[in-house]
Amino acid sequence: MPTSVLSAYGINGRSSVEAFGSGLINNTWKVIAGDQEYILQRVNHAVFKEPENIANNISLVGDYLRQNHPEYKFIAPVVTPKGDEMIHISGKGYFRMFPFVAGSHSKDVVETPEQAYEAATQFGRFTRLLHGIDIEKLRLTIPCFHDLSLRYKQFLLAIEKGNRDRIRESGALIKSLVAHADIVTEYDNIVANPEFRLRVTHHDTKISNVLFDKKGRGICVIDLDTVMPGYFISDVGDMMRTYLSPVSEEETDFEKIRVRDEFYTAIVQGYYNEMKDELTKTEKKYFFYAGEFIIYMQAIRFLTDYLNDDIYYGAKYPTHNLMRAKNQSILLEQLLKKKEQLQSIVDLV
Helix, strand or coil, X not given: CCHHHHHHCCCCXXXXXXXXXXXXXXXXXXXXXXXXXXXXXXXXXXXXCCHHHHHHHHHHHHHHHHHHCCCCCCCCCCCCXXXXXXXXXCCCEEEEEEECCCCCECCCCCCCHHHHHHHHHHHHHHHHHCCCCCHHXXXXXXXXXXXXXXXXXHHHHHHHHCCHHHHHHCHHHHHHHHCCCHHHHHHHHHHCCCCCCCEEECCCCCHHHEEECCCXXXXXXXXXXXXXXXXXXXXXXXXXXXXXCCCCCCCCCHHHCCCCHHXXXXXXXXXXXXXXXXXXXXXXXXXXXXXXXXXXXXXHHHHHHHHCCCCCCCCCCCCHHHHHHHHHHHHHHHHHHCHHHXXXXXXXX
């Protein structure tokens, strides 16, 4: 991390810098300068092609919350002496800094239904409080990020033009995922349905993007890089994908993959605690579908990358993305097996 970054923020004296967190996209450090602590990040320019859009959205969201919901704990970027919330250093990249919230912590893995409830409440609250913002002023930080139709077209193209050996090896999985193309059709119906509303959506609702206090209660959501207009199924679906199973997408012992009803209930109750009156009747009918939507999309994205020789996610071993795709495909099947009973949980709230 270049010292010129700290200098741009007016930190010229003695300081310590150490790697922080488990994020895979941006580089993150904790900076201690005197009695002040900060979180410093370098934005991944390969993923976020126009980092200025991130700064624009965070500024809009922060201004709106300060004016309309000053009680909300919004962690605003540190402003440089020149008045910049994000800086660019030639040859080094884009950087931004946030104050470190004393007494807070984040979690890499959701361990209890109570944690899932707190996280779902925080993501629901974030969207609800931003109900009145002019959503047209928000920019797309990753265009087509959760566009399932596009992801499916990319999947079909990879089947047609990808690595022939890998296509043959993945034949059974390809067939299984193509058989679930009705999930794509349902997404197309949602996009065309005016009952589905574009809202301020986080788009990356893993547990590590929530700050907790010492008592385990949610404080606020963090990592707002992917905040942009979207559908509620993105946030709810990503919580289902990352909270329901006791193991992550990296697990290769597929017998360990299962859907935990109590965590599903926690997501429903936490999110509805904030969003029940915001969602339309039609949207509420698609609460379960949110899980299908995101899990299926992630499965075909992993398999697409495998067929294309791992050009997007990379791979730590030759079949890494194939195993990830199988993992998510199994999670989808486990979810669908419980559709009736899980839907009944939603109906009771």
